[in-house]
Amino acid sequence: MELRNNRKMNRRDRLLSLTTTAVFLFLLFLADRFGSDYETRILINCAIFIGLAVSYNLINGVTGQFSLAPNAFAAIGAYTSALLTMTPLEKELSFIVKPLIWPLSVIHAPFIISLLIAGLVTAFMAFLMGFPVFRVRGDYLAIVTLGFGEVVRVVANNAQSITNGPLGLKGIVNYTDMAWSWGFAVITVFLIYRLVQSSYGLALKAIRYDETASEAVGVDTFRHKMLAFTVSAFFGGVGGGILAHFITTISPNLFTFFLTFNLLIIIVIGGLGSTTGAVIAAFMVTLGGELLRVVEEPLFIGGLHIPGIPGMRMVIFSLILILVMIFARHGIMGSQEFSWRWAIEKVESFRRPKGGDA
Amino acid sequence: MKAKNIFLALAGLAVAAALVVFILPKKEADIVEIGVFLPMTGGVASYGQMGWAGIKTANKLEPTVLGKKVELILVDEKSDKIEAANAVSRLIKKEKVVALIGTSTSGNTMAGAAIAEEAKVPVVSPTATDPRVTQNRKYIFRVCFIDPFQGVVAAKYAYENLKARKAALLMDQAQDYCVDLANFFKQEFISLGGVITASTFCQSGDQDFTAQLSSIAATKPDILYMPNYYTEDALVCKQAAELGLKIPILSADGAHAPELISIGGNAVEGFTFTGHFAKDGATTELAKKYIQAYEATYKTEASGFDALGADAYFVLIDAIRRAKSLEGPKIRDALASTKDFPGVSGVMSIGEDGNARKGMVLLQVKNGKFTYLTTINP
Numbered sequence: 001m002e003l004r005n006n007r008k009m010n011r012r013d014r015l016l017s018l019t020t021t022a023v024f025l026f027l028l029f030l031a032d033r034f035g036s037d038y039e040t041r042i043l044i045n046c047a048i049f050i051g052l053a054v055s056y057n058l059i060n061g062v063t064g065q066f067s068l069a070p071n072a073f074a075a076i077g078a079y080t081s082a083l084l085t086m087t088p089l090e091k092e093l094s095f096i097v098k099p100l101i102w103p104l105s106v107i108h109a110p111f112i113i114s115l116l117i118a119g120l121v122t123a124f125m126a127f128l129m130g131f132p133v134f135r136v137r138g139d140y141l142a143i144v145t146l147g148f149g150e151v152v153r154v155v156a157n158n159a160q161s162i163t164n165g166p167l168g169l170k171g172i173v174n175y176t177d178m179a180w181s182w183g184f185a186v187i188t189v190f191l192i193y194r195l196v197q198s199s200y201g202l203a204l205k206a207i208r209y210d211e212t213a214s215e216a217v218g219v220d221t222f223r224h225k226m227l228a229f230t231v232s233a234f235f236g237g238v239g240g241g242i243l244a245h246f247i248t249t250i251s252p253n254l255f256t257f258f259l260t261f262n263l264l265i266i267i268v269i270g271g272l273g274s275t276t277g278a279v280i281a282a283f284m285v286t287l288g289g290e291l292l293r294v295v296e297e298p299l300f301i302g303g304l305h306i307p308g309i310p311g312m313r314m315v316i317f318s319l320i321l322i323l324v325m326i327f328a329r330h331g332i333m334g335s336q337e338f339s340w341r342w343a344i345e346k347v348e349s350f351r352r353p354k355g356g357d358a
Numbered sequence: 359m360k361a362k363n364i365f366l367a368l369a370g371l372a373v374a375a376a377l378v379v380f381i382l383p384k385k386e387a388d389i390v391e392i393g394v395f396l397p398m399t400g401g402v403a404s405y406g407q408m409g410w411a412g413i414k415t416a417n418k419l420e421p422t423v424l425g426k427k428v429e430l431i432l433v434d435e436k437s438d439k440i441e442a443a444n445a446v447s448r449l450i451k452k453e454k455v456v457a458l459i460g461t462s463t464s465g466n467t468m469a470g471a472a473i474a475e476e477a478k479v480p481v482v483s484p485t486a487t488d489p490r491v492t493q494n495r496k497y498i499f500r501v502c503f504i505d506p507f508q509g510v511v512a513a514k515y516a517y518e519n520l521k522a523r524k525a526a527l528l529m530d531q532a533q534d535y536c537v538d539l540a541n542f543f544k545q546e547f548i549s550l551g552g553v554i555t556a557s558t559f560c561q562s563g564d565q566d567f568t569a570q571l572s573s574i575a576a577t578k579p580d581i582l583y584m585p586n587y588y589t590e591d592a593l594v595c596k597q598a599a600e601l602g603l604k605i606p607i608l609s610a611d612g613a614h615a616p617e618l619i620s621i622g623g624n625a626v627e628g629f630t631f632t633g634h635f636a637k638d639g640a641t642t643e644l645a646k647k648y649i650q651a652y653e654a655t656y657k658t659e660a661s662g663f664d665a666l667g668a669d670a671y672f673v674l675i676d677a678i679r680r681a682k683s684l685e686g687p688k689i690r691d692a693l694a695s696t697k698d699f700p701g702v703s704g705v706m707s708i709g710e711d712g713n714a715r716k717g718m719v720l721l722q723v724k725n726g727k728f729t730y731l732t733t734i735n736p
Contacts, residue, residue: 096541158531167537168465296433311398
């Protein structure tokens with residue numbers, strides 16, 4: 001009885017999810033058709049950060065492993081895909097200090113293939129790093145991954161015949177549009193959500209709550225941590241590729257620790273371990289940053305003239321962060337996910353405030 | 359639950375505030391809006407702030423064009439590429455500015471260039487010196503000279519005036535600008551008949567340069583060329599003096615900041631560099647007016663970054679005046695035919711390639727002050 005009920009509910013939930021996704025994508029399509037370039041830019045930015053944050057959340061939030069390497073993953077992905085899609089002619093023009101090494105200098109791949117390769121290369125790097133990294137726990141992991149981020153940046157600065165050093169890559173084709181970026185975001189959210197809901201996801205959550213205990217009940221913690229880390233890196237790499245084809249110029253400076261820091265803020269505000277939270281917070285942070293520009297513009301309130309103060313939005317942003325940490329210590333969503341059941345119950349409880357039979 | 363409610367309320371407030379500002383009518387008919395995107399915060403904020411001060415001063419000196427009041431709209435790009443692109447997009451699409459001034463660094467100018475190019479809105483950059491900024495772009499201009507010219511001039515000066523035959527290089531490889539300059543210097547110096555004895559590298563933020571300096575000293579060069587930023591330059595000079603390395607040191611416009619002298623002290627005496635602007639070398643009428651206005655407002659000496667900010671503004675206003683129109687393509691054509699414009703940093707002409715042809719000044723630190731040596735014309 002219970003089981004059949006559940007199955008019915010699942011079918012209903014799936015239908016609801018599909019419809020909302022379709023409606024949302026349709027709205028995005030409308031925004032793309034009728035919105036200005038500025039608006040679509042911001043929306044694309046949102047999509048990229050949603051993808052990056054959700055994949056980062058898999059290792060940091062869901063599995064509870066404090067990794068600080070998403071900037072490194074994005075960098076590897078960005079460089080890989082950019083080197084693959086740039087035409088040989090463009091590469092020759094760009095690499096003025098040292099020529100690009102041979103196989104890379106002639107390769108020219110379509111965008112989608114470059115993104116997949118970027119993801120795979122990044123995942124492979126994460127896989128290699130996983131062996132030493134998951135020998136350590138807790139703070140040590142953070143230090144190792146932080147170090148890895150620096151290593152990647154220094155390599156990008158110095159391996160001039162591959163990355164063009166500090167000059168970076170310029171003239172990358174602007175492939176990333178609404179479809180690519182939101183396609184990436186939706187696919188990432190969907191796959192990671194499914195992974196978290198699966199039995200692998202349960203094991204990952206178990207590791208977060210108590211690594212020793214989960215080992216005791218037979219969870220292969222090393223394998224599961226590896227899985228979360230490589231999957232997270234894969235999407236981080238693809239996200240980096242999308243980002244590179246969005247800004248069309250990349251240099252090692254783009255992938256400093258600040259990128260990691262931004263993503264960390266996003267997943268902490270959203271609630272560590274909550275995919276829904278990561279999506280909401282990515283929206284808030286990227287959109288909010290633009291909306292808050294208002295406070296930096298000169299304002300006329302009545303007869304009062306307030307000159308714009310550059311940097312003001314960072315102050316307000318920090319205040320909001322502090323407020324979130326005071327009033328919602330576990331982030332907006334905590335470790336909860338959005339579910340239709342919850343939403344429907346909410347709506348029903350509004351309709352029947354006296355708390356009927358439900 | 360309570361926390362969530364507060365949060366929702368906050369989010370609601372933010373949305374309401376945004377709506378109010380978006381809807382507020384504010385356009386007046388008799389103003390010309392010029393967008394300015396500069397790094398007002400972040401890593402290179404000081405360049406942005408100096409540039410903005412210069413632009414504001416220039417705006418005060420020449421507040422109208424075509425009988426309309428010029429209004430500047432500043433958007434901070436946070437020394438960040440993504441933000442720079444967003445800023446350009448916002449200024450063009452939302453504020454609907456007629457032209458743009460910005461930004462201080464080459465990479466970030468390039469990040470915004472594609473958007474402006476597509477929208478046919480001209481951009482004048484004050485200090486983006488990378489040659490690739492204007493390459494294959496019709497709407498991107500600059501009022502500074504480009505890196506190759508600076509490297510070439512430095513090489514010629516070293517070879518011909520200082521009679522140096524052996525040069526060593528020390529470049530900050532975290533900055534594309536430094537690496538670029540060093541490479542152009544190297545090419546020119548070698549083609550003149552000189553030899554590069556050592557190519558050494560450092561990173562922005564380094565404190566200790568003794569390893570590089572020792573290896574440079576071992577090759578006995580006649581001159582050290584290090585086109586880096588002022589902090590590194592000052593520290594290198596100090597440590598070179600301590601090591602007893604007594605060769606002339608040549609640098610570039612990144613060294614032109616008062617901090618060079620305050621950090622370097624006695625060690626930077628005789629330090630020579632190529633730059634955009636020297637107060638004593640400024641000859642035009644506009645420069646005199648500008649320096650007076652700038653120093654009256656800000657109580658500090660006018661320097662390269664603010665002077666170029668002002669020049670970006672003056673050149674743009676001049677172009678709008680000659681175009682007699684506020685349409686992007688017409689302003690663009692006027693900018694591309696700027697000829698012998700007497701700006702703050704010198705007389706300049708801008709061609710179809712978007713680059714300014716103008717003189718470069720040579721400065722030297724003497725008695726704890728930047729002194730003007732000479733102007734080198736292309």
